[in-house]
Amino acid sequence: MLRVSPAPNLLLSPSPAAARCPLLSPRRTLPFSLPSAGLSVLWRRTETLDNGKLPQRPARLTPHVPRAPPPAPRRGPVSTCLQNYIPPQSLTLSCPVCRQTSILPEKGVAALQNNFFITNLMEVLQRDPECSRPEACNVLESASAATACQPLSCPNHEGKVMEFYCESCETAMCLECTEGEHREHVTVPLRDVLEQHKSALKNQLDAVRNRLPQLTAAIELVNEISKQLTERKNEAVTEISSTFDELEKALHQRKTALITEVENICSTKQKVLQAQLTSLLQGKENIQSSCNFTEQALSHGSATEVLLVQKQMGERVSALARHTFPEHPHENGHLECQVETDGLRRSIQNLGVLITTGTVGHTSVATGEGLRHTLVGQHTTVTVTTKDKDGELVKTGNAALRAEIVSADGVCTEAEVVDNKNGTYEVGYTMRSEGEFTFSLLLYEQPVRGSPFRLRAVKPSDVLQSPDDVKRRVKSPSGGGGHVRQKAVRRPSSMYSTTKKKENPIEDELIYRVGTRGRDKGEFTNLQGISTSSNGRIVVADSNNQCIQVFSNDGLFKMRFGVRGRSPGQLQRPTGVTVDVNGDIIVADYDNRWISIFSSDGKFKSKIGAGRLMGPKGVAVDKNGHIITVDNKACCVFIFQSNGKLVTKFGARGTSDRHFAEKSGANIALEQKLSKSGPVFSPHFVAVNNKNEIVVTDFHNHSVKVYNADGEFLFKFGSHGEGNGQFNAPTGVAVDANGNIIVADWGNSRIQVFDSSGSFLSYINTSADPLYGPQGLALTSDGHVAVADSGNHCFKVYRYLQ
Numbered sequence: 126m127l128r129v130s131p132a133p134n135l136l137l138s139p140s141p142a143a144a145r146c147p148l149l150s151p152r153r154t155l156p157f158s159l160p161s162a163g164l165s166v167l168w169r170r171t172e173t174l175d176n177g178k179l180p181q182r183p184a185r186l187t188p189h190v191p192r193a194p195p196p197a198p199r200r201g202p203v204s205t206c207l208q209n210y211i212p213p214q215s216l217t218l219s220c221p222v223c224r225q226t227s228i229l230p231e232k233g234v235a236a237l238q239n240n241f242f243i244t245n246l247m248e249v250l251q252r253d254p255e256c257s258r259p260e261a262c263n264v265l266e267s268a269s270a271a272t273a274c275q276p277l278s279c280p281n282h283e284g285k286v287m288e289f290y291c292e293s294c295e296t297a298m299c300l301e302c303t304e305g306e307h308r309e310h311v312t313v314p315l316r317d318v319l320e321q322h323k324s325a326l327k328n329q330l331d332a333v334r335n336r337l338p339q340l341t342a343a344i345e346l347v348n349e350i351s352k353q354l355t356e357r358k359n360e361a362v363t364e365i366s367s368t369f370d371e372l373e374k375a376l377h378q379r380k381t382a383l384i385t386e387v388e389n390i391c392s393t394k395q396k397v398l399q400a401q402l403t404s405l406l407q408g409k410e411n412i413q414s415s416c417n418f419t420e421q422a423l424s425h426g427s428a429t430e431v432l433l434v435q436k437q438m439g440e441r442v443s444a445l446a447r448h449t450f451p452e453h454p455h456e457n458g459h460l461e462c463q464v465e466t467d468g469l470r471r472s473i474q475n476l477g478v479l480i481t482t483g484t485v486g487h488t489s490v491a492t493g494e495g496l497r498h499t500l501v502g503q504h505t506t507v508t509v510t511t512k513d514k515d516g517e518l519v520k521t522g523n524a525a526l527r528a529e530i531v532s533a534d535g536v537c538t539e540a541e542v543v544d545n546k547n548g549t550y551e552v553g554y555t556m557r558s559e560g561e562f563t564f565s566l567l568l569y570e571q572p573v574r575g576s577p578f579r580l581r582a583v584k585p586s587d588v589l590q591s592p593d594d595v596k597r598r599v600k601s602p603s604g605g606g607g608h609v610r611q612k613a614v615r616r617p618s619s620m621y622s623t624t625k626k627k628e629n630p631i632e633d634e635l636i637y638r639v640g641t642r643g644r645d646k647g648e649f650t651n652l653q654g655i656s657t658s659s660n661g662r663i664v665v666a667d668s669n670n671q672c673i674q675v676f677s678n679d680g681l682f683k684m685r686f687g688v689r690g691r692s693p694g695q696l697q698r699p700t701g702v703t704v705d706v707n708g709d710i711i712v713a714d715y716d717n718r719w720i721s722i723f724s725s726d727g728k729f730k731s732k733i734g735a736g737r738l739m740g741p742k743g744v745a746v747d748k749n750g751h752i753i754t755v756d757n758k759a760c761c762v763f764i765f766q767s768n769g770k771l772v773t774k775f776g777a778r779g780t781s782d783r784h785f786a787e788k789s790g791a792n793i794a795l796e797q798k799l800s801k802s803g804p805v806f807s808p809h810f811v812a813v814n815n816k817n818e819i820v821v822t823d824f825h826n827h828s829v830k831v832y833n834a835d836g837e838f839l840f841k842f843g844s845h846g847e848g849n850g851q852f853n854a855p856t857g858v859a860v861d862a863n864g865n866i867i868v869a870d871w872g873n874s875r876i877q878v879f880d881s882s883g884s885f886l887s888y889i890n891t892s893a894d895p896l897y898g899p900q901g902l903a904l905t906s907d908g909h910v911a912v913a914d915s916g917n918h919c920f921k922v923y924r925y926l927q
Contacts, residue, residue, distance in 0.1 A: 775836030842883025
């Protein structure tokens with residue numbers, strides 16, 4: 126930073142090594158006076174402030190009224206550097222750091238006056254140490270030596286010694302200066318004010334020296350962490366090497382075993398074949414030799430010889446003719462090796478996971494009443510949100526978080542840490558006794574912000590009841606309002622349901638449709654949500670039939686489950702449905718105001734969200750296994766753990782980007798169309814992309830909004846209309862493997878496709894069988910788009926080219 130400073134402050138300048146060009150050295154002093162607005166000021170580079178900003182208080186300028194021409198200045202590297210830095214013919218000099226401009230004399234840099242105060246001080250500092258005390262090695266003592274060994278000359282009055290100090294101007298001067306331009310100012314002897322400045326500077330030095338132990342400790346800590354990191358790296362490399370060496374050894378052993386087994390099988394088969402071959406060869410030889418002998422006897426033997434061998438050879442030939450030889454193979458030549466490598470290759474490609482995080486303790490925060498207060502015997506939790514060194518949220522888990530709760534007498538209470546795998550952690554504990562405790566939260570053995578906390582535990586009987594608690598207990602549990610059955614309204618086909626307006630359709634086609642209006646298996650009445658599973662199933666929320674129906678990817682009916690009612694396990698108005706990684710079917714029940722979880726075969730397991738949700742509509746599961754549901758009536762989004770514990774909640778009624786729309790004039794026509802089927806609120810369905818970001822359709826805002834996993838608004842896209850990328854009340858939403866977002870446009874009866882940033886790509890060609898008010902959307906395991914065609918009381922599957 127470059128700043129203007131009065132000459133006396135240069136007594137506090139650094140050592141002679143600092144007196145170099147400000148454009149060439151990180152710390153330097155420029156011994157020139159630069160004219161600025163008719164005043165002579167000193168341009169000096171000082172240390173940058175802690176916050177990196179320029180000082181707010183303007184520097185004082187020392188008036189300079191030259192009374193005699195100064196001696197010719199001595200020029201050096203600084204002058205040369207300035208001449209090279211300043212453009213030719215320029216009348217101003219701009220600071221290369223703060224860009225403050227000073228006016229140069231008409232003759233440029235060559236006309237700049239020397240600052241004799243600094244020049245003299247530099248000469249003193251560069252003098253042989255014998256002139257000053259041996260211990261004068263720091264800035265303060267060098268300044269003392271300067272004043273003790275040689276008086277400083279006044280730059281305005283040649284030959285005059287500066288012996289006085291003007292407190293108003295904060296500058297040193299000679300006697301003539303006190304009688305001239307400073308005659309109305311308060312001046313004191315320079316030696317007196319020097320002692321005062323020395324004392325102030327000593328106090329500042331003492332204060333800054335007190336930081337040295339802190340810095341030393343910080344250096345040791347960083348070095349220790351660096352050492353630990355290197356050790357962990359070496360351990361990881363050793364583990365990787367040993368693991369892959371073992372795998373290589375196991376592969377080699379398996380290779381040897383397979384080869385040995387092949388050899389044994391082949392040998393066994395060869396023995397059987399060789400035995401058969403030997404028998405066949407022996408029989409063939411016997412037949413040939415008998416035939417040859419008999420033929421020779423018949424051809425060349427006498428009558429007597431023929432008669433002598435006739436009986437013997439006849440019996441032998443007859444025996445050979447009757448003998449059964451092993452003419453059919455006793456073995457086959459089938460021997461092959463089948464090695465399934467695709468799965469192994471995929472496993473090898475994904476083998477090994479490197480776990481790390483940028484989390485640090487001093488920026489991470491803990492929240493919750495449980496940091497300060499708790500009730501004895503009551504389980505209490507606090508949430509720790511991890512951040513990196515820049516204060517940015519860390520969105521991955523696996524950080525080493527440890528909790529310590531210690532009483533005054535040193536007794537520790539156990540605390541459990543649950544990793545939510547999204548950068549947040551739940552710390553739970555139960556105090557067994559009342560009193561004051563120290564609650565420490567340590568990330569990698571470093572305290573989080575505010576840790577340790579002072580925790581007080583009291584008995585429940587010692588807590589005063591609030592009026593709200595009393596009212597809550599006496600309030601009648603029965604609520605007003607009954608179930609309003611929706612009547613399906615057939616909407617006219619949109620202009621986008623024909624091929625006439627399609628300028629850039631994805632050339633896909635309808636694969637099949639399933640369902641008609643009814644209450645039997647494979648029939649629907651106002652179906653809403655739709656989901657798919659990795660094992661090739663399509664799950665449909667049949668809203669007005671109060672059930673869930675399950676089909677194969679080919680559209681074949683598999684099962685249905687659900688009983689109408691308001692008890693756990695019963696369904697009153699299922700609207701959203703999704704399937705988690707375990708195959709469990711998660712259903713958003715709008716009228717029961719909770720989320721029901723069923724096993725893959727339709728058996729009720731649990732419910733979550735009761736007492737919190739007002740009207741859950743869409744539901745999805747993120748990569749952490751969290752259940753995300755859109756509360757249509759409350760105009761917000763809830764995120765639950767699978768056990769029902771609330772992780773976070775975000776959103777509210779409003780018209781800003783991060784809010785969900787209330788009913789407004791722009792929606793009157795749409796609401797009139799919907800009035801027969803009851804009230805409609807804003808957020809509808811939800812999906813999660815491959816970045817674990819949450820995508821929500823905002824029905825009345827005619828847009829789609831994207832939030833991060835913590836509920837922080839990222840961006841939105843879409844507006845009201847019928848053009849490409851516009852919506853007339855979007856409903857269902859899904860995200861493909863490439864991050865493209867597929868949206869059901871309810872009022873326009875079409876399906877649009879956007880990229881991950883919300884830019885319009887195209888739309889699904891539904892002209893073969895037009896949609897009428899599409900609701901839920903899902904991608905099947907074989908890559909097709911399944912849509913709940915609510916107005917047609919069926920679901921359809923379209924071919925989709927990703």
